[in-house]
Amino acid sequence: MESTPRPAVSIVIPTHSEQRWPALVRTVASARSQTYAPAEIVVVVDHNPALFRRARRDLGGVTVLENLYAQGVSGNRNTGAFHTSTSLIAFLDDDTVAGPDWLAGLVAPFADREVVGTGGGIQPAWERTEPAWMPAEFLWAVGGSYAGMPTSTAPIRNVWSASMVVRRETFLAVGGFRTGFGKLGNQNRPEDTELCLRMSALAGGRWMYVPHATIRHEVPATHSTFGYFLRRCYAEGRGKVAMAGLLNGSQSLGSEQAYLRSLPGAVFRNLAAATRGRGTHHLLKACGVLAGVTAAAVGGVVETFAARRTVPAGLAR
Template structure:
């Protein structure tokens, strides 16, 4: 089975032009060649014109939806004519075997989507206080995830492949619900939940399908970390409000694992394994506290009537 695949790469600013070129280079170098690479520009006419003029061998589109990465991805998906659609961010480098490995689970017809490992590519030194359990805060795979190909509740849109038919039936990414400005809502988790509800399909995590995700220096700060965890707490509560069934079971299991992480780092510090262990124990506490505060704030705020963002079916 050849698994024809279209790669969709959303982008929005010329400040990331060099990143985008690097991402495209890695996409073109795959051992399993994609049938098409689509770059979708998010309401930036200057960048759209530059991309049309300078990017060869790719399809360049403008976001057909209101501003935001969800509509950007949906625009690319609606253009795709292949059974599989792969989503990459515009600031990644994909391993040359990434696509070949990540499409393997689709030999099982019950698999509706896959995700792969995301390795943070720090622009500077990795923060001494960063616990591996919180690497998701900078867009990376975190400690405790499967080390071999295994079922998983959700994957991340920076490294995601979907069956086009199921994606369209679910309505694609929820437009207006995602990352825009200072909002950071889990549009990828929301999509995974909705796609799984269609025919009971499964998601698979493929740790051997690796991408590197750029982490600029400003995102390696403790301030960014706390704000990101706070936003995640708010976003998860917002997501849960959009689903009738329990949508936060995986989050509760994750939270139960964090006291062990705290004790492991604290014990390491007591045993003389270095001050980094103590700093990471503090990072666990700070991350949990910030996410919890965000969850409480959103729970209180959500008691007011709000307009739910629309899910528009992909064509």
């Protein structure tokens, strides 16, 4: 009986700042060290000529490209993905370190032809100690897997582009990441969630979450402050409303609605633990949940009114 050939995979790593050079070098090293060897590693530099020259000079054995689109991570990733020719395309961020079996874990579910993409577990790597007020349910705010996600391989609505593998034919069929919609400056739009929804809508494909296929995502000290947390939640609220406007309205936010319904339980559990003398940090976490929800709600309201202002007067109802 003949064995099925292993699909070839390319790994695309977008980068934009020379300040992340040490982190980028670590990311590339982890990509090279996979037990499931990638066919190609592609680093794409986002409109930074000095960084492009340095990467071309110092990253031997790696394909280095310049973003062919307007500045932004979506076009940066598309540049690398469209360059590749493998049947599967993997994405890592330039501030992540993949475990040696990361790629093997994310490739395995593609034996099912209905799987259009996979994503893995993301562990925050704090530069400082994890804040006492940080609720486990809000680790997504620092790019980590959060409490409530599956603990074994399971279908999921969306994964994150920091740890993602896509089926090439489906990715190309939907046109890749939506350029102009993503992370740039103070704008933080969920371009990965939006891509997942479009890919799964095509012929009813599905995404799989593989929690044991892990990466470590660096969390700098600047991202462990309460101010950053509030800004990130606010931006997420704006981004999800903007995404709903591009797709099928509130129907695209089913996962967010289920997530919000789970948060009162997190508040009550932490308050109960605090009243039982298990530590004041539980009280802080309960307050963190309430603050995060409030910031996201404010962001959603702001984005809703901003979208209404852009509708031509003749079309407004």
